[in-house]
Amino acid sequence: xxxxxxxxxxxxxxxxxxxxxxxxxxxxxxxxxxxxxxxxxxxxxxxxxxxxxxxxxxxxxxxxxxxxxxxxxxxxxxxxxxxxxxxxxxxxxxxxxxxxxxxxxxxxxxxxxxxxxxxxxxxxxxxxxxxxxxxxxxxxxxxxxxxxxxxxxxxxxxxxxxxxxxxxxxxxxxxxxxxxxxxxxxxxxxxxxxxxxxxxxxxxxxxxxxxxxxxxxxxx
Numbered sequence: 001x002x003x004x005x006x007x008x009x010x011x012x013x014x015x016x017x018x019x020x021x022x023x024x025x026x027x028x029x030x031x032x033x034x035x036x037x038x039x040x041x042x043x044x045x046x047x048x049x050x051x052x053x054x055x056x057x058x059x060x061x062x063x064x065x066x067x068x069x070x071x072x073x074x075x076x077x078x079x080x081x082x083x084x085x086x087x088x089x090x091x092x093x094x095x096x097x098x099x100x101x102x103x104x105x106x107x108x109x110x111x112x113x114x115x116x117x118x119x120x121x122x123x124x125x126x127x128x129x130x131x132x133x134x135x136x137x138x139x140x141x142x143x144x145x146x147x148x149x150x151x152x153x154x155x156x157x158x159x160x161x162x163x164x165x166x167x168x169x170x171x172x173x174x175x176x177x178x179x180x181x182x183x184x185x186x187x188x189x190x191x192x193x194x195x196x197x198x199x200x201x202x203x204x205x206x207x208x209x210x211x212x213x214x215x216x217x218x219x220x
Contacts, residue, residue: 001137003130003177005105006194007148007168008184013192013211014147015046017184018103020215021145023055025099026069031059034143036098037069039091041084043107047072051215058214071097078108082129085136092140100136105146106169123173130177146178191219 006014022040027033040047052070053063071091075081081102091097106126113122137144150166168174168181175181181198187208195206208219 001141001143002179002200003133003137003144003146004180004182005146005148005168005174005178006182006184007150009150009166009186012184012186013209013216014184015103016051016211017216018101018145018147019048019051020055021099021101022052022070023059023061023066023215025143026061026066027059034098037071037096038099038101039071039073039088039097039142041073041075041081041100041102043075043081043102043104045074046103047074054213055215075108078112078125078129081108082125082132085129085132088136089139092136092142095140097140097142100133100142100144101146102133102144103147105148105174107149110149110169123171126170127173127177130174134177148174 006017008014018040022038024032025034025036025038027035029035049067052067056063056066073084075084085100085102088097088100109122109126113119113125133144133146136142148168148170151169152166175198178198179200180196183195183197185193185195187193190210191208192210193206193208196202196204209216210219
């Protein structure tokens, strides 16, 4: 398996997508699931068990059993975030985990390395963290799903910049670590748009979705 990264501005549904995946990853394979457990590293304190319950009810899954299959940890800083990921190998060794969520990958790093003079140190530590995540994906056949923030790109010259001049945080190191990159943006009204920007086996395409009580779903 490999790393999938979704990035976008506030209120595009990044965390809601994480919550939805926490449930769908546990579904039977004939329902499109992976029949596995989920590990969740929360860097911004946005994980909500009540949302998991609502989404589980949508898919007719026992909410309590669903929550029991999610191994949750709150990362306090970038060093703690890295340590949590490195410790997951012990849990993944039993072969029951199918998904690792990190929401969001850059929040702690941006706080801990906020000065311009610290950028090189940040990128070095980030690279080590991403290498650890890639090893987990490959060694234990676990899908790694990252959310990421965006920042303004006045020049809009970056290869990874979106049409509105925003680009994902993390630079080339994160871009190269992510096998699949998806941009989330606001659409008309309550609609949101997901655009596949980079994939090893799929062409660029986009779809429209909405955020409901039962999580992320297709727009009607």
